Amino acid sequence: MHDDRGVTLVELAVIVVVLAVLAAFVVQGLRGAARADRRTHCIDGLKQIGIYFTLYRERYGEFPACGTGSDSWFAAIWRPEMATDGNLFRCPEIGKGGSGTHYWCVVRGGTLNSTSGPFTFASSKDLLAPATLADFPLASDAMGPAPNHSDGHVDVVFLQGRVETFEKSSPFVTHPPSFLGPSGWDAPATTR
Numbered sequence: 497m498h499d500d501r502g503v504t505l506v507e508l509a510v511i512v513v514v515l516a517v518l519a520a521f522v523v524q525g526l527r528g529a530a531r532a533d534r535r536t537h538c539i540d541g542l543k544q545i546g547i548y549f550t551l552y553r554e555r556y557g558e559f560p561a562c563g564t565g566s567d568s569w570f571a572a573i574w575r576p577e578m579a580t581d582g583n584l585f586r587c588p589e590i591g592k593g594g595s596g597t598h599y600w601c602v603v604r605g606g607t608l609n610s611t612s613g614p615f616t617f618a619s620s621k622d623l624l625a626p627a628t629l630a631d632f633p634l635a636s637d638a639m640g641p642a643p644n645h646s647d648g649h650v651d652v653v654f655l656q657g658r659v660e661t662f663e664k665s666s667p668f669v670t671h672p673p674s675f676l677g678p679s680g681w682d683a684p685a686t687t688r
Contacts, residue, residue, distance in 0.1 A: 538589060538644070538651055539659045541584050542599070542636075543653060545599070546653040546655075546659070549573060549635075551578055560572030564603050564679060564681070568603065568680060568681040569601040570585055570597055571681045574683070574684075582595065582684040584683070585597040585681075589646070595683060595685040599636060600637070600679065601676065603675065603677040605675060607675075608631065608675075631654065632655040636650055636672075639669055639672045649663055649669075650664070650669050652668065
């Protein structure tokens with residue numbers, strides 16, 4: 497015999513709960529995908545910055561002088577034939593809007609403890625030595641009390657172009673190289 501009573505209140509409640517659980521899974525998946533997309537854009541931006549440093553070195557025979565503000569490495573590669581989009585210098589995890597930079601760059605001379613031994617440099621002209629090519633960090637996410645990424649990881653671009661991700665507990669993040677720091681340069685909010 498067929499019952500024509502329709503859907504009971506209990507059955508309707510079960511359907512609503514099942515749909516709510518499914519919606520929660522979908523929303524969580526979308527958040528994870530958005531986070532992964534921002535992380536990929538951050539890594540890509542640092543790779544581009546590394547390419548522009550290489551182009552600068554090839555064009556001028558040296559790296560930009562160490563400094564901050566308008567004398568920073570980032571300001572030096574802000575040229576019509578190189579970096580022309582101010583958003584390149586802003587991490588998508590924080591947001592691309594406005595002006596300024598979210599990344600650190602070489603701001604002073606210092607010592608790098610590389611796999612080939614300690615390397616001390618007084619100026620960026622010293623960075624042309626072949627021993628530094630593989631291990632020298634050119635730019636990174638901001639480190640310290642206000643990192644770019646909510647999980648504390650730091651992306652770093654090295655001289656030969658690779659980008660590595662360091663967890664917040666790694667020695668690179670807990671004791672960053674003294675020569676890396678905020679650029680102090682306000683990347684324009686627009687493109688050239």
